[in-house]
Amino acid sequence: MALIATKGTLDMAYPPLILASTAAAFGYEVTVFHTFWGLDILHEEHSADLKLSSVGNPNMPVPNVVGALPGMDRVTTRMMERRIDDNDTATVGELVETALEMGVEFQACQMTIDLLDYDEDDFFDGVTTGVGAATAVQDMAEADIQLLV
Amino acid sequence: MSVEFDIAETLDVKGASCPMPVIETKAATDGLVEGEVLEVLATDPGSVSDIDGWAAGTDGVKLLEQVEGEDVYQHYVRRTE
Numbered sequence: 201m202a203l204i205a206t207k208g209t210l211d212m213a214y215p216p217l218i219l220a221s222t223a224a225a226f227g228y229e230v231t232v233f234h235t236f237w238g239l240d241i242l243h244e245e246h247s248a249d250l251k252l253s254s255v256g257n258p259n260m261p262v263p264n265v266v267g268a269l270p271g272m273d274r275v276t277t278r279m280m281e282r283r284i285d286d287n288d289t290a291t292v293g294e295l296v297e298t299a300l301e302m303g304v305e306f307q308a309c310q311m312t313i314d315l316l317d318y319d320e321d322d323f324f325d326g327v328t329t330g331v332g333a334a335t336a337v338q339d340m341a342e343a344d345i346q347l348l349v
Numbered sequence: 350m351s352v353e354f355d356i357a358e359t360l361d362v363k364g365a366s367c368p369m370p371v372i373e374t375k376a377a378t379d380g381l382v383e384g385e386v387l388e389v390l391a392t393d394p395g396s397v398s399d400i401d402g403w404a405a406g407t408d409g410v411k412l413l414e415q416v417e418g419e420d421v422y423q424h425y426v427r428r429t430e
Binding site (some may be wrong): 218221226227287288289290302 | 365366367368369371374375402403406407408409
């Protein structure tokens with residue numbers, strides 16, 4: 201299975217991690233190519249501090265005009281973090297570590313590492329760096345399941 | 350409901366939510382030898398469909414039975430190879 205993870209908000213970090221670890225449990229070889237803000241999922245420090253915004257999400261009970269006020273992203277993020285905790289849902293970091301232990305290959309796109317001025321050492325141990333779009337295309341060509349998240 | 354097989358190991362994942370019941374079940378069955386049965390105790394209602402789907406799509410394991418109790422879902426998985 202080959203996934204592409206492009207988003208780095210707290211809510212969007214979960215789908216690729218849950219699908220990757222579950223597919224590994226099925227015995228699939230799994231690669232997840234992280235690019236743009238998806239890199240933050242693999243970033244050891246940033247992954248513990250991913251944010252959620254109510255702006256642009258009409259399903260959240262906060263009007264956009266209120267959600268855009270300073271500090272509101274922190275409020276909605278706290279709200280979601282509390283729910284994750286109450287529900288005994290694994291944290292993003294725990295899911296990354298679990299998936300790595302199961303043999304999931306997490307790839308950090310080199311072009312966006314350079315673009316966002318990240319360092320190879322910023323990522324969890326075991327994350328593959330020095331890869332680009334051709335690696336992702338090759339993995340997708342060989343996979344039974346391909347998905348962009 | 351009575352269970353008619355020997356249980357080699359019990360995995361307690363009560364309280365854990367998706368994807369952990371399946372992930373932990375996979376890890377626990379990896380530790381069994383062929384023929385042994387794992388009992389999984391979960392509270393996640395999604396575990397009924399998820400463990401069924403995982404076992405159906407995974408080589409070397411077979412779901413024998415699922416018991417839906419009042420609060421706890423019991424799953425019985427045999428390692429087949």
